[in-house]
Amino acid sequence: MTPIPSSAPQIARTLGVGQLAAALSALVFAGAILLGYEWVSLRGALADETRMQAAIVAENVAAPLMFGDQDAAGEMLASLRNADQLRSALLYSRDGQRFASFGARRTGPVEAEPAFGELAVTQQVAYRGQVLGRLVLVTGTDRILTGLLRYAGLLALASLGGLLLVTVVMHRTRARVAVAERELHYLANTDPVTGLHNRRATYASLERAIAVQAGQGGQVAVLLIDLDNFKVINDTAGHAAGDVLLQHVAAALGTAICERAVVGRIGGDEFAIIAPVADEAAAQAIGEAIVAALRDPFLLETGEVFATASVGLCLYPRDAAGMTELLSRADTALYRAKSAGRNRMAVFVPEMTLAMQRRAQMETELRKAIETGALVPYYQPQFDCRTGAMVGVEALLRWPHPQRGFIPPVEFIPVAEESGLIVELGRWVLHRACADVAAWDRAGAPPLTVAVNVSARQLKEKGFLDDVRAALHRSGLAPERLELELTESLLMDDVEAAVAFMHAVRAEGVRLSIDDFGTGYSSLAYLQSFPINQLKVDRTFVQSLPAAGHTIATAVIALARGFGLSVVAEGVERPEQLDWLRAAGCDYAQGYLLGRPMPAADLLARATTQAEAA
Amino acid sequence: MTVKGHARHFAPRHLMAAAALCCAFACQAQNEDSRLKAAYIFNISQFTTWPAAGAARPLAVCASPAHSLWTGLRELEGKIAAGRPWNVIDAGQGRACDIVVYSAAAAPNAAPPVVPGTLFVVDGARPNRWQGTVTLVEEDAHLRFDIDTREAARAGLKFSSRLLQLARNVL
Numbered sequence: 001m002t003p004i005p006s007s008a009p010q011i012a013r014t015l016g017v018g019q020l021a022a023a024l025s026a027l028v029f030a031g032a033i034l035l036g037y038e039w040v041s042l043r044g045a046l047a048d049e050t051r052m053q054a055a056i057v058a059e060n061v062a063a064p065l066m067f068g069d070q071d072a073a074g075e076m077l078a079s080l081r082n083a084d085q086l087r088s089a090l091l092y093s094r095d096g097q098r099f100a101s102f103g104a105r106r107t108g109p110v111e112a113e114p115a116f117g118e119l120a121v122t123q124q125v126a127y128r129g130q131v132l133g134r135l136v137l138v139t140g141t142d143r144i145l146t147g148l149l150r151y152a153g154l155l156a157l158a159s160l161g162g163l164l165l166v167t168v169v170m171h172r173t174r175a176r177v178a179v180a181e182r183e184l185h186y187l188a189n190t191d192p193v194t195g196l197h198n199r200r201a202t203y204a205s206l207e208r209a210i211a212v213q214a215g216q217g218g219q220v221a222v223l224l225i226d227l228d229n230f231k232v233i234n235d236t237a238g239h240a241a242g243d244v245l246l247q248h249v250a251a252a253l254g255t256a257i258c259e260r261a262v263v264g265r266i267g268g269d270e271f272a273i274i275a276p277v278a279d280e281a282a283a284q285a286i287g288e289a290i291v292a293a294l295r296d297p298f299l300l301e302t303g304e305v306f307a308t309a310s311v312g313l314c315l316y317p318r319d320a321a322g323m324t325e326l327l328s329r330a331d332t333a334l335y336r337a338k339s340a341g342r343n344r345m346a347v348f349v350p351e352m353t354l355a356m357q358r359r360a361q362m363e364t365e366l367r368k369a370i371e372t373g374a375l376v377p378y379y380q381p382q383f384d385c386r387t388g389a390m391v392g393v394e395a396l397l398r399w400p401h402p403q404r405g406f407i408p409p410v411e412f413i414p415v416a417e418e419s420g421l422i423v424e425l426g427r428w429v430l431h432r433a434c435a436d437v438a439a440w441d442r443a444g445a446p447p448l449t450v451a452v453n454v455s456a457r458q459l460k461e462k463g464f465l466d467d468v469r470a471a472l473h474r475s476g477l478a479p480e481r482l483e484l485e486l487t488e489s490l491l492m493d494d495v496e497a498a499v500a501f502m503h504a505v506r507a508e509g510v511r512l513s514i515d516d517f518g519t520g521y522s523s524l525a526y527l528q529s530f531p532i533n534q535l536k537v538d539r540t541f542v543q544s545l546p547a548a549g550h551t552i553a554t555a556v557i558a559l560a561r562g563f564g565l566s567v568v569a570e571g572v573e574r575p576e577q578l579d580w581l582r583a584a585g586c587d588y589a590q591g592y593l594l595g596r597p598m599p600a601a602d603l604l605a606r607a608t609t610q611a612e613a614a
Numbered sequence: 615m616t617v618k619g620h621a622r623h624f625a626p627r628h629l630m631a632a633a634a635l636c637c638a639f640a641c642q643a644q645n646e647d648s649r650l651k652a653a654y655i656f657n658i659s660q661f662t663t664w665p666a667a668g669a670a671r672p673l674a675v676c677a678s679p680a681h682s683l684w685t686g687l688r689e690l691e692g693k694i695a696a697g698r699p700w701n702v703i704d705a706g707q708g709r710a711c712d713i714v715v716y717s718a719a720a721a722p723n724a725a726p727p728v729v730p731g732t733l734f735v736v737d738g739a740r741p742n743r744w745q746g747t748v749t750l751v752e753e754d755a756h757l758r759f760d761i762d763t764r765e766a767a768r769a770g771l772k773f774s775s776r777l778l779q780l781a782r783n784v785l
Contacts (some may be wrong), residue, residue, distance in 0.1 A: 063776035066657045072780050128660060128697075 012178035016170060023166055027159045031152070038151045042144040046085070047119060050139045053083055054123035058135045061091055062127040065099060073100035085139045087118060091125070093133040117141050191265040193243050194250035202264025206274045206323050209262075210316055213276055220316040221283035223273040224330040225253070225290060228308045228342040230269035235494060237302045248298040249307055256293040257286055271309075272330075280315060280347070287311045287345040295343070310337035314348035332356050339414070363419050365401070366412055370424060375399050377432050378597035381606070382451070382568060382590040385582040390610050392449030392483070394570075394590060395433035396597045397425065417455060426458040427467050434475035434482060436600045441477075445607040451483040451513060456490040459497075465504055472508075479509030485536065487515045491526070499529060506531045513568070518556055527563060535560045537586070539571025546580040557584050645685065650757055651750055652686030655735055658748055658759070659695045659713060661777035665731040665770055668712060672701035676711035679704055683715055683737055716746060728768045747771065751782065758782040 057076060064073035077089045077100055088103035123135045189201035197205060209220045227249065234242035246265070253263045253271060261275035273290070277283045290311055297304040312334025320326045329348045335356070337346035369375055379393035399407045416422040430452050437450045458464050472479055484505060491498040502512055513534040518541060537556050541549045560567040569581050572591030581589055595606070659673060673695050677684050687702045694700070703709055711732055718738025725744045736746035747765040751758050760783040761773060778784050
């Protein structure tokens with residue numbers, strides 16, 4: 001399994017290089033300003049010093065200039081020989097003629113022109129307010145350069161020391177930032193419960209894998225894994241146990257896959273595996289290995305639990321070229337695996353997309369059908385096995401489609417279940433069934449019971465019990481004539497809530513029946529605690545009668561008897577089946593042999609005819 | 615005021631040239647000489663510390679009209695020397711003098727009685743005779759001067775050190 005890529009601490013590195021560069025530029029900038037200022041200061045100081053020398057000499061040469069004593073003036077200028085920076089001194093008379101000089105070229109120009117690296121200072125020579133001439137001192141600027149060099153050296157040393165200090169401090173800061181950055185990166189890419197890649201990191205891995213395989217011409221398998229009954233475990237054993245289970249599953253997935261693959265948790269109980277593979281067989285092998293690995297129970301504190309999974313598989317580039325499409329295709333395959341009964345893997349085939357589209361279209365049409373009242377209730381009669389009299393009906397929903405004719409309930413009920421439309425549909429059927437039976441009463445039909453199927457989604461709706469009361473109240477139907485049919489699996493989803501609901505419904509006087517008894521994970525212990533009135537023998541057991549299946553049928557009937565429950569057998573199609581059931585002591589029967597599901601008017605007609613005949 | 619231009623005329627080659635060329639220039643040469651010496655005396659007065667008592671009146675310069683310097687001194691009439699107007703007067707008038715200029719020939723042999731605040735200038739060297747406070751001498755075709763600080767002290771005068779630096783001899 002590929003570990004979560006620990007990114008190089010980008011921010012820390014950028015911070016380090018950036019700050020060093022910033023510090024260096026700041027130092028260079030400050031150094032340039034300081035050197036400039038130092039140059040101005042040194043030059044100013046030199047000029048001041050030279051000006052002072054010039055003032056003193058000018059004072060002294062006033063007398064020689066007045067007396068025309070060039071030798072004396074020359075000697076006085078020569079006294080400047082000890083001024084180390086002085087290059088030349090020139091004394092000009094009032095008429096601009098050179099009177100005396102020191103250090104100047106005799107053949108040079110009359111006027112002193114300071115060369116590069118020289119500084120000239122002119123001082124007026126005057127005595128008692130009378131201008132006598134001017135003195136020009138030309139001084140070398142070597143001292144400025146030396147001073148500047150010394151200053152620059154000192155500055156460089158100080159800067160170096162400062163940088164060293166900053167580097168040490170920065171190193172620590174950078175180390176801290178790097179640690180924080182790594183932690184941030186870890187948190188941003190890791191699922192805190194399992195330590196696997198999170199959704200973001202998983203998708204990033206997929207994108208990388210696609211990029212790599214696109215270049216090499218390889219394939220990438222995308223497997224989406226959904227735990228089949230995680231919600232039940234989470235709800236019954238608690239979130240902590242749920243987390244532990246997720247960790248177990250993560251570990252199991254980690255051992256089931258190859259090293260180059262990436263496992264990530266992309267949702268509550270959804271995992272994804274991204275694996276570069278050679279061919280489809282290798283991809284399927286991963287999927288099978290996962291299903292196999294999760295087939296074994298996990299040991300939690302509360303006991304052993306099964307966390308079977310459904311797996312959807314698709315392949316890059318065969319099934320899709322982009323990440324979003326790949327995930328969508330894998331999701332479609334996963335959906336197929338789930339709808340095919342869970343605890344299995346489904347490989348994506350293009351037809352699945354078509355099926356999904358058809359499904360989406362069906363949902364739209366169903367929604368429209370509900371809005372326009374296009375659905376109709378059908379009623380299948382139930383008969384007393386002993387007397388053969390019609391005692392009740394089971395309300396069923398039919399959808400006459402304008403183009404496709406009657407759409408079988410097995411096609412549209414799952415769509416209604418998944419889309420949540422079942423709640424509205426169920427409510428409508430409940431009200432309609434109660435109203436119809438009450439209307440039959442008024443029309444002279446014998447008092448029939450009506451069985452209405454309840455879906456899991458309805459049971460979870462808080463207002464469902466109120467709906468039941470409202471339906472009874474509005475129709476005026478006696479509560480004991482309404483029977484709610486619940487499936488085993490529906491009850492096992494959340495046993496506590498189901499039992500509470502059943503007691504509440506029973507308190508209203510409404511009857512309860514367990515549908516499809518014996519087909520799911522039935523617990524006989526629960527049967528004891530459920531306040532039910534009736535068991536329904538599933539059609540699969542009835543259909544094989546009387547040649548086979550009588551063991552189960554007998555057992556169910558005996559069980560019902562033992563608990564004091566009535567029994568109704570569905571799917572009775574042949575007379576010998578009815579005979580067998582009657583002989584076995586089954587109370588009621590329904591099926592094509594006795595009466596197909598029919599519209600309300602037809603049922604009323606049949607019920608009244610039967611009553612009259614009786 | 616500088617005397618540089620005049621001093622250059624005293625350069626040996628110039629002097630010789632002047633002598634060799636033409637005696638018709640003798641008068642002009644003498645005038646130049648007179649002007650230069652007068653300028654020297656004028657400049658020396660500038661470097662002299664005079665008693666405060668006479669500060670309000672002109673600087674009286676006494677000379678004999680017969681002296682060759684008379685013209686040169688007169689040309690400076692009215693100019694401000696040491697803060698006072700230059701005023702040349704005939705020595706024979708018997709008026710109070712700040713500066714008395716003697717020719718070498720006319721100067722007394724012995725020192726005259728001390729007159730406080732009076733500077734005696736003798737034009738020309740006179741070995742073994744009284745030479746005044748300042749003596750103008752020609753040496754190597756240069757006009758130089760000697761200063762007798764004792765004479766100056768007696769008259770209550772002081773000279774600037776800068777003047778003393780330029781003197782040929784300081785006694």
